[in-house]
Amino acid sequence: MLNRRHLITSALASAALPHLAFAQSLEKSKLTLAVGGKNLFYYLPLTIAEQLGYFKDEGLDVTIVDFAGGSKALQAVVGGSADVVSGAFEHTVNMQFKGQPMRAFVLQGLAPQVVLGINPKTMPDYKTVADLRGKKIGVTAPGSSTNVMVNYVLAKAGVKPSEVSFVGVGAANGAVAAMRSGQIDAISNLDPVITLLQRSGDLKIISDTRIVSEAEKVFGGPMPAACLYAPEPFVRANPGTVQALTNAIVRADRWIHSAGPGDVIKVVPESYLLGDRAVYIDGFLAAQKALSPDGMFPTAGAQTAYRALASVDPKIAAAKLDLDAVYTNEFVKKANARKRG
Structure with missing residues (x-):
């Protein structure tokens, strides 16, 4: 009997083939990605990219390791057991403060959804x-x-x-x-x-903060949420790999914004539903608008994240940080241009 994943893969094969032509030179085709709470809508683009084979379409073999929270996922990258984090944007600001620069390169969440x-x-x-x-x-x-x-x-x-x-x-x-x-x-x-x-x-x-307007009211501006980020040296040394990851997530971002709850239910693992499909559908409808439609970071986002961290940590408030260095839209712009082509 064909399993569900095989059916999904077969059904989407024709849609996936055109993207294979865009494969670029990969410095690192096999990598480990750490995430904290993979089942959450917060990270839905990651799951969609994985389940629909978008990473594979880009020539990537991605192993996703799930942790109890984003701070644990970050520790995995800092400790060297993972290459990239799917985590909250504000960690990039905090890590620059700690002298361990990280750079976010594609957005999954337009608002925190917390x-x-x-x-x-x-x-x-x-x-x-x-x-x-x-x-x-x-x-x-x-x-x-x-x-x-x-x-x-x-x-x-x-x-x-x-x-x-x-x-x-x-x-x-x-x-x-x-x-x-x-x-x-x-x-x-x-x-x-x-x-x-x-x-x-x-x-x-x-x-x-699933409601974008309320998130901006709480934080005083656009507050980027889930994103893919990695140590600055990794991003610098592996631009082809980072571009491939970005292409897959942007594709997933776009898929989610054109999808209905029934589409999502068919793709995500059964365990994500927590035993109640109706609840999952309600949750998706509540979260959909808080997910990024195109992977782009808002220009004021880093400042908002810094302000949030500074409000509870006087040392960060007193620090001089280069907020332009915690993210880049370079790879997302290329991904979006490719999708239009």
Whole structure:
């Protein structure tokens, strides 16, 4: 019996063939990519590129290693066990500050898609963000984008990160269980976890950056989210490989914006659905507009990310950083020009 992936591959073979003509010289055709929470809509373009064979169309053999959160994925690249990260854009700003320059080269997320909500069972009398003082807040992993977003929201309410307890709960069923069992009083997480908790009445949303306008209101400007980034020396030494990765993600970005929920359901692994297809469909519809349509980084994005990090870290606020060096649109422009050709 033909499996689902074979059917998808066969159905799309004719559409994929034209792209093979664009294969360029690859300095490194086999590479490892680290991601934190691959099942999340936050990283949907990565999954689409993988499942529909877009990386292979570019001549790449990509091994994707999944971690509990973006900070763990970053550690894999820093430690040398992975070449590229699919992670939150703000890590590139933070790593320049730490003297380990990273460069983002293709965007997956137009807005963070991180949702902060409280547990109605443990906080029935919640009124303002200040009520989170002294509470336990679940994040995908300490130091990840979900943690950064919460820090920023807390700071605007006059609450210091040291005045709450952060608990790493991952980005799947463990996060859902932590909320439902009352182990945490609030959660900063992403879809499909958020939609699942909201539909079952186990979450009251405080801040929702799946909505692009609300994300810009929270952060004071465009806040780039998921992207592919790598150490600056890797990007410099492997322009052909980076271009191939970019081509695949831009193609996935475009596919997502022309796809319906039913299309996505057919492509993603069954495990992504967390046992509820209706919830996954709702989550996709909530996230679709927060995903990048073309892979381009907004010019003000690096400044917004820096401002968010600086608001909770005085050392970063005092640092002189070259924000133009944390990203490039060079590869995305070529990818988009190719798709028009």
